[in-house]
Amino acid sequence: MILSIESSCDDSAIAITDIKTKKLLFHKKISQELEHSVYGGVVPELAARLHAEALPKILEQCEPYFKELKAVAVTSTPGLAVTLVEGVTMAKAVAVALGIPIIGVNHLVGHIYSLFIDKETQFPITVLLVSGGHTQVMEVKSLQDIETVAKSMDDSFGESFDKVAKMMGLGYPGGPLIQELAKTGDRKKYNFTIPLSQSPLISFSYSGLKNAVRLAVEKSNEDDYKDIAASFEHIATKHLIQKLKKYFKIKQPKTFAIVGGASANLYLRSQIEELLKPFDAQLLLSELKYCSDNAAMIGRVAVEMYEKEIFSSLDELAISPKSKL
Numbered sequence: 001m002i003l004s005i006e007s008s009c010d011d012s013a014i015a016i017t018d019i020k021t022k023k024l025l026f027h028k029k030i031s032q033e034l035e036h037s038v039y040g041g042v043v044p045e046l047a048a049r050l051h052a053e054a055l056p057k058i059l060e061q062c063e064p065y066f067k068e069l070k071a072v073a074v075t076s077t078p079g080l081a082v083t084l085v086e087g088v089t090m091a092k093a094v095a096v097a098l099g100i101p102i103i104g105v106n107h108l109v110g111h112i113y114s115l116f117i118d119k120e121t122q123f124p125i126t127v128l129l130v131s132g133g134h135t136q137v138m139e140v141k142s143l144q145d146i147e148t149v150a151k152s153m154d155d156s157f158g159e160s161f162d163k164v165a166k167m168m169g170l171g172y173p174g175g176p177l178i179q180e181l182a183k184t185g186d187r188k189k190y191n192f193t194i195p196l197s198q199s200p201l202i203s204f205s206y207s208g209l210k211n212a213v214r215l216a217v218e219k220s221n222e223d224d225y226k227d228i229a230a231s232f233e234h235i236a237t238k239h240l241i242q243k244l245k246k247y248f249k250i251k252q253p254k255t256f257a258i259v260g261g262a263s264a265n266l267y268l269r270s271q272i273e274e275l276l277k278p279f280d281a282q283l284l285l286s287e288l289k290y291c292s293d294n295a296a297m298i299g300r301v302a303v304e305m306y307e308k309e310i311f312s313s314l315d316e317l318a319i320s321p322k323s324k325l
């Protein structure tokens, strides 16, 4: 069994995964959404303090598994430096106390493996990762063969939802709040410009759209928010679809997946389904509960790394806020 720890942002989570069967045996997550909500975004120092409180409480519940642990895994990149440190420090303490190896996991690879919790892997896949920190397309052939083929030049898809929600004073995280508000709104009411639509680049950009929405919010009253939310969600999604369409002209997908917190967005899911129809491509999705940050996906990657004996030495394993992917 492997114990895995996730603390890259505002979720404290620990999982236990069986190495042989790949089954998830235990998973507990304590989210900090309420605490950050009043600030309209994650406050790193507050997040770190809350991890320091939450992680030991969850670890205590894992004690019955301690004797059977073969390794401890932890998210070491990317994320907030002050929160990654909380998880890595705990993982090192567990490794020393139990005399087991440590595995440093890339959080983005974790999101890819959220597709395979309790399951065997399925490669190759083209993956769209949409989270709070990342918007990127990756060609995944195996654990060690992951190529990023498109990414955002500025803000991410999920982050733009958080910012728009903050402008409207809705709270955090913005994704589910905007999705809910958009349900009753008119998607065509605000004619926001689709980012990079005239550009041949296969890249993403959300800062211009965010600023256009800011102007609309400033000029309107609360009754208009639902239409702004719906129009924003429509254009934010259309941008992704346009660029994916362009990419599919270069490389047709056989199996396509959406992962990350924002892959829970129902409008995005429906538009991707439409996009894939002419290609007869299979769509893989993570279970809703594993779209957002969790330790089960970190454990699932760790099982693969354990089998390949990809371990870190205790003094080598350091955090890195930016991902190499």
Ligand code: KG4
Residues within 6 Å of the ligand: 009, 130, 131, 132, 133, 134, 157, 158, 159, 161, 162, 173, 174, 175, 176, 179, 260, 261, 262, 263, 264, 265, 266, 291, 292, 293
């Ligand atoms: O993957 P995740 O839990 O954390 C990061 O790795 O960043 O993703 C969190 C992001 C937040 O920006 C949140 O607003 C967004 O995912 N999100 C959504 C939805 N649910 C969560 N964005 C759009 N629609 C949603 N339904």
Ligand code: ZN
Residues within 6 Å of the ligand: 107, 111, 131, 132, 260, 261, 292, 293
């Ligand atoms: Zn994430």
